[in-house]
Amino acid sequence: MIIDTSSIAGYAIFREEPTDAVPDLSKSRSTHPLNQLSIEEIRAASKIIREYAGSKPLKFNCLTLREPKKHEYVAFRDRRGPRPDRRAFAIILEKGTPNIAEVIVNLNQSVVEDWKVVQDVGPILTLEDLDVCERVARADPRVIEACREIGITDMSKVYIDAWAIGFDHRWGTERRLQQGLVYYRNSESDNQYAHPLDFTVILDTEKEEVLAVDIRRVNGERTAPSFEEHNYMPDYVGDSYEENRLKPIDIVQPEGVSFRMRGSELHWAGFKMHIGFNYREGIVISDVRLDDHHGQRVRKLFNRISLAEMVVPYGNPDHPHQRKHAHDEGEYGMGLMTNSLKLGCDCKGAIHYLDAIMCTSSGEPAVVQNAICIHEEDNGLVYKHTDYRDGTVISARDRKLIISQIITAANYDYAFYHIFTLDGTYKLEVKLTGMLNTYCLHPSETAAPYGTEVAPAITAHNHQHIFSLRVDPEIDGPNNSIVQNDAVLTDAPLGSAENLYGNGFYCKKTPLRTAKEAAANYCYETSRSWDIINPSSINPSTKKPVAYKILNNNCPTLLAKPGSMLAKRAAFARKSLWVVPYEDYQLFPAGDYVCQSTGELGHPYNKTIADWVAQDGSVENTDIVCYIQFGLTHFPRTEDFPIMPAEPVSVMLRASNFFVKNPALWVPPTHIAVDKSSENAFAQKQQVCCGKSDVPSKL
Numbered sequence: 001m002i003i004d005t006s007s008i009a010g011y012a013i014f015r016e017e018p019t020d021a022v023p024d025l026s027k028s029r030s031t032h033p034l035n036q037l038s039i040e041e042i043r044a045a046s047k048i049i050r051e052y053a054g055s056k057p058l059k060f061n062c063l064t065l066r067e068p069k070k071h072e073y074v075a076f077r078d079r080r081g082p083r084p085d086r087r088a089f090a091i092i093l094e095k096g097t098p099n100i101a102e103v104i105v106n107l108n109q110s111v112v113e114d115w116k117v118v119q120d121v122g123p124i125l126t127l128e129d130l131d132v133c134e135r136v137a138r139a140d141p142r143v144i145e146a147c148r149e150i151g152i153t154d155m156s157k158v159y160i161d162a163w164a165i166g167f168d169h170r171w172g173t174e175r176r177l178q179q180g181l182v183y184y185r186n187s188e189s190d191n192q193y194a195h196p197l198d199f200t201v202i203l204d205t206e207k208e209e210v211l212a213v214d215i216r217r218v219n220g221e222r223t224a225p226s227f228e229e230h231n232y233m234p235d236y237v238g239d240s241y242e243e244n245r246l247k248p249i250d251i252v253q254p255e256g257v258s259f260r261m262r263g264s265e266l267h268w269a270g271f272k273m274h275i276g277f278n279y280r281e282g283i284v285i286s287d288v289r290l291d292d293h294h295g296q297r298v299r300k301l302f303n304r305i306s307l308a309e310m311v312v313p314y315g316n317p318d319h320p321h322q323r324k325h326a327h328d329e330g331e332y333g334m335g336l337m338t339n340s341l342k343l344g345c346d347c348k349g350a351i352h353y354l355d356a357i358m359c360t361s362s363g364e365p366a367v368v369q370n371a372i373c374i375h376e377e378d379n380g381l382v383y384k385h386t387d388y389r390d391g392t393v394i395s396a397r398d399r400k401l402i403i404s405q406i407i408t409a410a411n412y413d414y415a416f417y418h419i420f421t422l423d424g425t426y427k428l429e430v431k432l433t434g435m436l437n438t439y440c441l442h443p444s445e446t447a448a449p450y451g452t453e454v455a456p457a458i459t460a461h462n463h464q465h466i467f468s469l470r471v472d473p474e475i476d477g478p479n480n481s482i483v484q485n486d487a488v489l490t491d492a493p494l495g496s497a498e499n500l501y502g503n504g505f506y507c508k509k510t511p512l513r514t515a516k517e518a519a520a521n522y523c524y525e526t527s528r529s530w531d532i533i534n535p536s537s538i539n540p541s542t543k544k545p546v547a548y549k550i551l552n553n554n555c556p557t558l559l560a561k562p563g564s565m566l567a568k569r570a571a572f573a574r575k576s577l578w579v580v581p582y583e584d585y586q587l588f589p590a591g592d593y594v595c596q597s598t599g600e601l602g603h604p605y606n607k608t609i610a611d612w613v614a615q616d617g618s619v620e621n622t623d624i625v626c627y628i629q630f631g632l633t634h635f636p637r638t639e640d641f642p643i644m645p646a647e648p649v650s651v652m653l654r655a656s657n658f659f660v661k662n663p664a665l666w667v668p669p670t671h672i673a674v675d676k677s678s679e680n681a682f683a684q685k686q687q688v689c690c691g692k693s694d695v696p697s698k699l
Contacts, residue, residue: 023047025086025107033073033084034274034286035264036357037065039365045088045105046363052103052112057095061123062333063359064089064278066104069584070303070623074478077287085109091123093206098174118605120173122595124280124333125164128361129205133162133180137201140210143182146199150222152184159183159192160201161410164331164595166323167565168202170212173596176205179323181410181437184225191642193411194230194458196438198223200320214320218442225440226457230642251349257376259401261352266374268401270666271420272298275372275403279358280588281306282334282405283372283418290424293666294659300474301548307334307416307428308470308627309590311570313560314437315462316450324437324463325566328409330594334416337407338371346406346415347373373404382422382664396667398422411435415646423664428469429650432632436460436640452636460636464556466573468589469628469651472582475658476537476546481620482518482579483533483547484510486526513620515613518579522555530577531656535621539657549656550626552576554649556633568599571610573629580612582623589627 023044031038037045042063050058067073068084075081085108092101100123104114137143138155147158160180171177180201183192202212215222234241259268264275270291276284288302307329314324328334335356341347356371382398403418413434419427438458441447447459454460473480486508492498509531512518522528531547539546558573560566567574572589580586589609591597601611609627630651639645655663 025110028086028107030083031086032263032265032274033068033076033086034276034284035065036277037063037088039357039367041086041088041107042357042359042363042365044107044110045090046359048105048110048112049090049092049103050363052115053092053094058363059093059095059361060359060363061091061093061100061126061361062089062279063363064280065276070582073287087113093123095206118593120603121593121605122173122176122597123593124336125162125176125178125205125331125595126333126361127336129176130162130178130332132205132208133178133201133203134160136203136208137180137182137210140201140213142210142213143201146213146215147197150197150224152197152225157185158197159185163324163326163410165202166325166569167596167598168323171202175207175211177211177596178203178205179320184227186227186229189231189233189235190229191231191233191435193435193438194455194642195225195227196440196458197225198440198442216319218444221442223440223442226455228456230455230458232643251377253350253376257350257352258399259352259374259376261374264354266401266403268376268420269399269422271401275354275374277335277354277356277372279335280329280333281308282338282407283307283403283416285403285418288426290663292659293663294661299476299658301424302426302471303474303478304470304472305418305426305428306470306587307467308588309468309572309594310631311464311466311573311590312412313464313466313558313566313570313573315464315559316439318450321439321461322565324461325570326409327570327590327594328407328412328414330588330590332409334405334407335371337409338368339406339408340368341370341373341404341406347375347404349375349377351375371405374402376401379421382667383662394669396664396669398664398667408434411437422667423662424655424659425652427650427652429648430465430467430631431646431648432465432634433644433646435643436636437463438641452638454636454638454641458641460641462633462635464559464631464633465649466556466558466570466629466631467649468572469630470587470589471532471626471628471653473532473548473624473626475532475548476534478623479534479536479621480624481533481535481545481622482512482624482626483531484512484520485529485531485549486510486523488526511620512579513618514616515578515580515619516616518577518619519575519613520577521557522552522576524553532624532626532653539660541660542657544657546658547656548653548658550577550628551652551654552628552630554630554632554651556631559633565598568610569594569597571599571608572627576629578609578613578627579619579624580609580627581617581619582625586612586625 023040066087066089072084088105090103100118102116106113137160163179165177165179182197184195185192199215273288274286285305289298292299309329312326352374353370354372356368360366379398379400382396384395386393401420406415415431417429441457441459447453451459451461488508490504494502530550533545533547535545537546555576591606591608593606632649
């Protein structure tokens with residue numbers, strides 16, 4: 001059925017053959033309510049929208065699942081209500097006009113339920129939008145002249161990375177803008193980021209028109225590009241591969257995997273969940289439940305987990321770098337930028353893949369094959385103890401279930417790993433790799449203090465990566481609260497009867513009752529964490545509410561002056577934690593429309609986390625949503641060039657008095673391990689890992 005494998009902006013998007021036939025929606029009537037729209041549903045929804053619009057020429061910015069309202073889905077899941085109707089949500093641009101509309105289509109009834117015009121907003125720049133930049137800019141006389149001035153006449157060797165512009169006061173929001181960062185390539189496989197040029201291009205996306213060519217001059221002079229090659233492709237590095245050859249590592253599961261997939265529903269080691277995907281968030285994990293092996297019941301953990309936003313602000317205040325603060329999700333879409341994953345390269349072992357289904361600007365379905373990878377990995381020990389008196393050992397191996405996707409956002413690549421382990425833990429790990437964003441240095445300049453000269457005449461500027469994990473908790477039920485935990489010294493003074501030796505400390509627990517109270521930052525001095533508790537569910541041993549603990553020590557402070565454009569646009573990154581009352585379809589902390597947003601409070605069509613928190617709603621014993629910010633501040637190194645070694649950051653949620661005992665006790669201990677190393681004194685000898693040890697009980 002897939003016949004056209006042409007790519008959009010270099011990404012492997014597989015188009016479906018257009019058809020005038022009436023789409024068959026009979027299967028959609030019984031599909032899981034959280035499944036992404038099928039090929040047939042996208043065709044049906046776009047047809048209904050075009051017919052409703054009449055003769056208006058339309059451009060589809062997105063066409064995706066309109067998830068059912070939470071109460072509708074919960075009633076269906078718990079067999080208390082009917083299956084929710086399948087709905088599609090679209091953002092529509094009317095070609096040749098500034099008109100933008102949000103459209104909801106009821107697929108069960110084949111009708112447009114709502115057509116809402118929105119104003120003064122900037123929809124996501126899709127891959128097709130970004131494709132405009134290089135094509136149009138290369139042919140523009142001003143761009144050609146800017147290249148000729150520094151000795152470049154072959155425009156086929158000029159490459160332009162399209163970026164959202166952030167905000168530019170010269171044009172405001174009347175046009176859909178993007179900026180182009182310009183590079184040179186000596187050859188097709190040459191590293192363009194070794195040859196940054198000294199100008200940027202501003203374009204009108206819809207009119208496909210270059211508005212400005214911003215040339216940076218130092219003391220009135222242009223900066224000549226460096227043509228020295230710094231390459232990383234196999235053609236250039238091949239000899240080193242053989243000189244340092246590594247022997248293969250094979251991952252084998254002879255009995256197959258331990259998880260089961262029923263459509264998009266996943267069952268693994270007591271976990272049950274639904275795996276979804278959309279153009280903006282990418283992977284969405286919903287309806288997460290866990291078997292309590294000791295309590296003999298299925299317990300609810302999380303209603304919905306997704307990456308809700310990220311921002312990459314750069315720290316050089318000079319023009320044009322002040323415009324570099326990419327909101328990669330809200331401005332481009334995690335789903336739209338996702339890679340088609342390859343076995344042995346992106347994932348190893350026994351893999352289950354899921355495709356992603358999205359739509360093109362014409363409303364036709366497009367499939368990214370193998371967009372999601374699901375697999376298991378060994379995770380070291382889950383528990384172990386050696387009795388030093390008699391040498392008795394018990395040891396069990398942990399493993400992790402990984403649900404992953406990888407995106408390419410211009411120069412950077414991000415690998416997102418949603419990880420579940422046998423003790424009930426959830427972790428989101430992000431690995432950052434790809435290419436540094438580089439810029440050219442004039443001979444009179446130094447990279448410091450805002451960057452590092454990673455190669456002669458090439459600077460990479462200081463920047464941050466701050467991610468926002470959205471967690472809609474359901475810890476033992478829908479009504480949850482937040483408690484802040486701080487390790488503090490006891491108030492009793494040294495030498496007192498209560499603290500004679502001065503060693504007393506305890507966990508100070510502070511309930512956070514409103515959205516403003518729950519706007520919190522991490523504190524290293526107190527090892528701060530936060531508990532998501534259920535006040536109505538009490539642990540029988542501790543007599544305290546059951547909880548899942550947020551552990552987040554990778555949370556840098558947003559390095560932008562208060563009141564700055566960046567601090568307003570990326571308001572979500574100003575705190576490590578935000579907690580707000582749940583509202584249907586309130587998802588994105590930087591707003592539904594991030595492109596060219598100003599971050600000002602009170603926008604009628606673009607509310608942000610700052611607007612939500614300003615209402616100061618109760619977050620105590622109610623339906624709440626947590627936004628957890630984590631990431632890193634990156635001062636580039638020469639080791640990050642020409643291609644960056646993967647750097648991981650993560651955030652974790654762990655059970656805290658949720659179970660009555662170690663939830664991994666059901667994991668059988670490892671009985672036998674065979675050491676086949678010829679250099680080991682115990683070569684070929686079976687080591688008993690459960691029972692009596694072969695080693696002396698004492699040293």
